[in-house]
Amino acid sequence: MRRVLPLLILILGLGIAAASGARNGDRLVRYRQAAWSEDHAKSPKVKAKAQAYVDDKGLPGPRLRLVQWFDESGLPFGIGVVLILVGAGLARRQHAADAADASGGRGVDMIGCLDQLDLALAELAGDLADLEMDTPADALRDRIDTLQAVVIEPVVAGRGQLVARHGVATFASYFSPFSAGERQLARVWSALADGHAVVAREALADARASFDEARAAWTAAG
Amino acid sequence: MNSTPVRPYPELSVPAVVLGTGTGVLLTAAFVYINLKLGFGLAGSTVAAILGFAVLRGGLGRRSIVENNINQTIASGINTASAGVTFVLPALFIMAVTDPSLSSIPVGPLLFSAIAGSLMGIVLIIPLRKQMVEFERLKFPSGMAVATLLRAPGEGREQARLLLGGAGVGALLTVMVLQEWAPGDFDIGAALGLPAWLPFALYVSAANFGAGLLSGRGGLPFAAGGILAWWVIAPIAVRLHWIPKPPGLRGADVAGWQAGEIYGLMLRPLGIGLLIGGALAGVVAAFPAVRGALSSLATAARVARERGVSSDEIAPAWLAFGAVGSFVLLFLAASFASASLTIGQALLIAVAGSVWIGLAGIIVAQATGHTDISPLSGLSLIAVTLMFFLTGGNVTAAVLIGVAVCVAINQCADMMSDLKTGHLVGARPRDQQIAQLLLCWLGPLVAIGVLVLLWQLPGDGSPGFGSQSQACLDGAASCLAAPQGEALAATMDALRGGDAALDKYVAGSVMGLALSVFPIGGIAVLVGLAMYLPFSITLAYGVGCVTAMGLEKARGPAFIGKKLVPFAAGLIIGEALTSLADAVYKVGSQMGGV
Numbered sequence: 001m002r003r004v005l006p007l008l009i010l011i012l013g014l015g016i017a018a019a020s021g022a023r024n025g026d027r028l029v030r031y032r033q034a035a036w037s038e039d040h041a042k043s044p045k046v047k048a049k050a051q052a053y054v055d056d057k058g059l060p061g062p063r064l065r066l067v068q069w070f071d072e073s074g075l076p077f078g079i080g081v082v083l084i085l086v087g088a089g090l091a092r093r094q095h096a097a098d099a100a101d102a103s104g105g106r107g108v109d110m111i112g113c114l115d116q117l118d119l120a121l122a123e124l125a126g127d128l129a130d131l132e133m134d135t136p137a138d139a140l141r142d143r144i145d146t147l148q149a150v151v152i153e154p155v156v157a158g159r160g161q162l163v164a165r166h167g168v169a170t171f172a173s174y175f176s177p178f179s180a181g182e183r184q185l186a187r188v189w190s191a192l193a194d195g196h197a198v199v200a201r202e203a204l205a206d207a208r209a210s211f212d213e214a215r216a217a218w219t220a221a222g
Numbered sequence: 223m224n225s226t227p228v229r230p231y232p233e234l235s236v237p238a239v240v241l242g243t244g245t246g247v248l249l250t251a252a253f254v255y256i257n258l259k260l261g262f263g264l265a266g267s268t269v270a271a272i273l274g275f276a277v278l279r280g281g282l283g284r285r286s287i288v289e290n291n292i293n294q295t296i297a298s299g300i301n302t303a304s305a306g307v308t309f310v311l312p313a314l315f316i317m318a319v320t321d322p323s324l325s326s327i328p329v330g331p332l333l334f335s336a337i338a339g340s341l342m343g344i345v346l347i348i349p350l351r352k353q354m355v356e357f358e359r360l361k362f363p364s365g366m367a368v369a370t371l372l373r374a375p376g377e378g379r380e381q382a383r384l385l386l387g388g389a390g391v392g393a394l395l396t397v398m399v400l401q402e403w404a405p406g407d408f409d410i411g412a413a414l415g416l417p418a419w420l421p422f423a424l425y426v427s428a429a430n431f432g433a434g435l436l437s438g439r440g441g442l443p444f445a446a447g448g449i450l451a452w453w454v455i456a457p458i459a460v461r462l463h464w465i466p467k468p469p470g471l472r473g474a475d476v477a478g479w480q481a482g483e484i485y486g487l488m489l490r491p492l493g494i495g496l497l498i499g500g501a502l503a504g505v506v507a508a509f510p511a512v513r514g515a516l517s518s519l520a521t522a523a524r525v526a527r528e529r530g531v532s533s534d535e536i537a538p539a540w541l542a543f544g545a546v547g548s549f550v551l552l553f554l555a556a557s558f559a560s561a562s563l564t565i566g567q568a569l570l571i572a573v574a575g576s577v578w579i580g581l582a583g584i585i586v587a588q589a590t591g592h593t594d595i596s597p598l599s600g601l602s603l604i605a606v607t608l609m610f611f612l613t614g615g616n617v618t619a620a621v622l623i624g625v626a627v628c629v630a631i632n633q634c635a636d637m638m639s640d641l642k643t644g645h646l647v648g649a650r651p652r653d654q655q656i657a658q659l660l661l662c663w664l665g666p667l668v669a670i671g672v673l674v675l676l677w678q679l680p681g682d683g684s685p686g687f688g689s690q691s692q693a694c695l696d697g698a699a700s701c702l703a704a705p706q707g708e709a710l711a712a713t714m715d716a717l718r719g720g721d722a723a724l725d726k727y728v729a730g731s732v733m734g735l736a737l738s739v740f741p742i743g744g745i746a747v748l749v750g751l752a753m754y755l756p757f758s759i760t761l762a763y764g765v766g767c768v769t770a771m772g773l774e775k776a777r778g779p780a781f782i783g784k785k786l787v788p789f790a791a792g793l794i795i796g797e798a799l800t801s802l803a804d805a806v807y808k809v810g811s812q813m814g815g816v
Contacts, residue, residue, distance in 0.1 A: 011450075013736075014450060014733070014737065014749075015454050015455075017729075017732075017733050017736075018450060018454075018492065018753075019455045019458050019459070021492050021726065021729030021730060022455050022484075022488035022729075023459070023488070024487055024488065024725075028487075029465070030466075032483065032487070033466040033468060033469075037469055040468070042470060059721055060720075061720040061722075062720065062722040062723075062725075065723065065724055066724045066725045068725075069725035069729070070725070077729060077732075081732055081733065081736045084733065084736040084739075085739060088738075088739035089739055091741055092740070095741040132226050133227070138378070141376060145783075145784075149780055149783050153779065156359060159357065159359070164741070167510070169513070172352070172357065172510070175357060176356065179352070179355075179645075180534065183645050183648055183649075184648060185648070186646060186648035187288070187647075187649070189373075189376065190373070190376065190647050190648045193287060193373065193376020194231070194285040194287055195285060196231045196285070198228050198231070199231040
């Protein structure tokens, strides 16, 4: 219930705010009805009456629409917005608490990920060292795919926890080189697919340097 | 150890630039024509990537995935101007037919404005690459599809089969819809006898479903927004009599009229407001990351200079230079757009235009990043409305700046989608950014040139497109109806009559800001987009999301990466290529009188 309550409050608030926000002022509603009757009514009397209304009142301008809408729907809209804020605020607090729990050991294991990458990429570098140009390297590419799916992806999926734990700026300081390493690893994959062992080696060295940079920034983040 | 000679590994190369430029120019010219003829734009990335395979890899024997990526980046960057120009500019030509005061169209300022928009869109969105592509991990389904296509030479046979299979299914479904063998909407609600204001229909589109598959759980708020709009707000509006019953209408006609009112006067403008509020909150939330990104760009450039190597990131000084340059161009365009505008007004237009370009660019990039759908028409309309009021009702100036905004926001979405593709194939962001920046002037030039040429084609001063052109009046096959231009011209006329839903924009913005406190990035943009679009699109996309979640639960995350992604990418590619082929066929057969 503790987890669902913020979402329920948010949905209720969103429903109230959206419904009252979408509501048109009475003047616009009457104008639209009259404009329709002016064009489509069969009875000349109804048509004339509608035409008189359209000519007399006219289409409410932007400012008038805003004022009328606020007069008629401002209160429920305000209640809805407050409920959205309460629900979203509670959800944010819940999210931060989850991140704090996760930092106790059950959450994103950044250092574990970087350790695994360190070992796997050192091994990959050894295998790449002797690779000739234009040698098929399907097995090496499969290893990169597996690293992406099994080692990198869980950290990417848990980045929300990291933001909640460290804040955006600190998160960016280590996640930016981490992502750069990921992109450079994709370059190793592409170069291997194109049979270019030299570029694959260079990109792998760049990737390792980026992951090292991420490790340093993570350590600094505490 | 390495006895085989080492060949270069090209990325930003002359062949890639030449091929990308040629493809981009051809696609731009063709898409301007198709847009005027059929009323919709097409994306060029897939076509460019396939041409890249044929020419760079097949013809020239160059084996470089990242070089083909530069080719498609350039081609789509140039081509993206066609949609921006043809969405807004034809309205000015069409209005000039009945309003002589608009007949003198300032071509010079128009070019300045479009090029300024193109440049500004790119330089304003580049600093957000890290935020959107790396931190938020937006999906950019078309970008993922192009990356899957580019990586095809290195993928296993099974992935290639899935990609081709998906493309086949996408093509087949598209052909069935285009030939009217299958409905455009699978309308379950109509079969169940539900009123039109309680819709329950699925949009029949392989690309839309594929985008949902690629988005998975992340796309759910989009579907939830649609459900809120159409299954909660719409029935409330009808039951509480917020929507009148027009006298003389009965039964299904009443429900149809009410559904139109709910969508056009309530949900769509409220959705635009939510998009604005969500983007504003997004700017605030992303500020620390953008500041960090700019600082890391500067550091990377400095370190690269010290080491004597090229950085992976573009230097912030280039971005600052581009931002200032595009602002000056926009100011000049506004200054020379109309003799009645003062320097102060021109400055105000340039400032407001730049701010709106930044904001709308973020909205479009986030919307396409989450769903592959761009709320271009709504944002361009806001731009034109804003400029209309800032210029005291000057239609020419409003459209001119509207062109800049429209081109800019398309560039934002395209650049970010290309950068997503680049991230997935291991490209250097700097090379992609430089390529798109250096050629950003070309797309507007070609698009405006082709448009002006088509307008003057009759040669006797009569209009070349729109409902008042002779070809359209005669019902000839060569008629270019310019439906988007006609629609915007009608909207401009309505604006001149004071029709602007300011209340909805304000309410939506407040909701968007409040909703952004929720700890899911981009939720307000997704809910806003869901209200802005017809429900059948949102629901079909949601079915894709739920299907992906079910498959992930049943078969595990590896299945998603290895099997579902290539298949879903194939769906998008299949529909894109079939739609293009159909458009070319239709235009060709109409011109040939078949």
